[in-house]
Amino acid sequence: MHERMNESEPRPLEAASSGSIGMAKRAVPPDPTRESELAMRARSGDDEAFLTLMANARDSMLRISLAYLRSEDAALEAIQETTCRAYAKLRKLREPAYFRTWLIRILMNVCADEQKRLRRQRPSSALPERIASGDNPGEDWMIEDAIAGLPPKLRQIVILKYVEDMTLSDIARWLKRPEGTVKTWLNKALVALRKQAGKEEARDGRGTTGWVRAADREADRL
Numbered sequence: 645m646h647e648r649m650n651e652s653e654p655r656p657l658e659a660a661s662s663g664s665i666g667m668a669k670r671a672v673p674p675d676p677t678r679e680s681e682l683a684m685r686a687r688s689g690d691d692e693a694f695l696t697l698m699a700n701a702r703d704s705m706l707r708i709s710l711a712y713l714r715s716e717d718a719a720l721e722a723i724q725e726t727t728c729r730a731y732a733k734l735r736k737l738r739e740p741a742y743f744r745t746w747l748i749r750i751l752m753n754v755c756a757d758e759q760k761r762l763r764r765q766r767p768s769s770a771l772p773e774r775i776a777s778g779d780n781p782g783e784d785w786m787i788e789d790a791i792a793g794l795p796p797k798l799r800q801i802v803i804l805k806y807v808e809d810m811t812l813s814d815i816a817r818w819l820k821r822p823e824g825t826v827k828t829w830l831n832k833a834l835v836a837l838r839k840q841a842g843k844e845e846a847r848d849g850r851g852t853t854g855w856v857r858a859a860d861r862e863a864d865r866l
Contacts, residue, residue, distance in 0.1 A: 674700055674744055683740035694734065698727055701744060704808060705751055711807045712755035712799075714792065722758050726751040745818050748808075752800060790840040798833035805830060 679700070685693035705726065709719035729750050737746060791802055804810045804818065812830070816823040 676741060679743055680741040683737060683743035686743075687734050687737050687740060694731060697743060697747075698730075701747055704744070704748070707807045708748065708751055708803060709755055711791070711803045712752070713758055718758055722751065722754045725754045725758075729754065748818070756796060790837050793840060794833055794836055798829055798836065801826060801830050802833045802837075 682693045682697050686697055705723050709722045713719050713722060730747055791799055801815060804815050812823050812826050816826045
């Protein structure tokens with residue numbers, strides 16, 4: 645059994661969730677063998693292994709939490725809460741090889757809870773914080789609002805596919821659903837986004853925006 649960390653050392657929950665939150669970079673996919681080894685060590689009480697796992701997953705967690713919550717402060721709180729829950733439940737991790745999948749599921753549950761809390765507190769007129777920089781801030785906001793307006797199941801798939809860049813087969817395995825079902829849900833999400841964009845364009849008198857054309861192309865490929 646690995647010796648636990650001394651009280652004078654930084655606690656894993658503090659170290660894993662500390663630091664300023666910035667634009668999340670596209671992370672290099674984790675090495676499954678290495679991650680499985682680290683997860684087994686963490687489950688056995690190796691705090692350094694847990695810190696390494698959380699550091700490796702940080703960019704991925706940032707992308708997902710920002711896409712869900714559209715607030716840097718809320719995203720940071722969600723990551724901290726996820727870190728606490730994961731650390732507390734480590735001994736219940738049954739398949740170390742799927743640690744990242746297990747962690748993302750915890751994060752999405754935390755984000756869903758936080759969304760409900762923020763929805764109750766946030767005035768309806770409040771504008772969302774920016775997630776990504778771009779040449780068209782209004783279009784960025786429209787994308788964020790459109791995704792946020794999707795039903796939870798469809799929003800989850802869009803985030804996993806286009807924020808995390810997961811394949812349909814990976815999403816199907818993550819959700820424990822047939823790949824055909826995931827494809828159907830994704831198509832429904834893209835259709836819903838296209839309809840929402842049409843309403844925005846009709847109200848604002850604009851032509852079809854770039855992200856709408858991209859959604860149309862994606863829907864045609866499914």
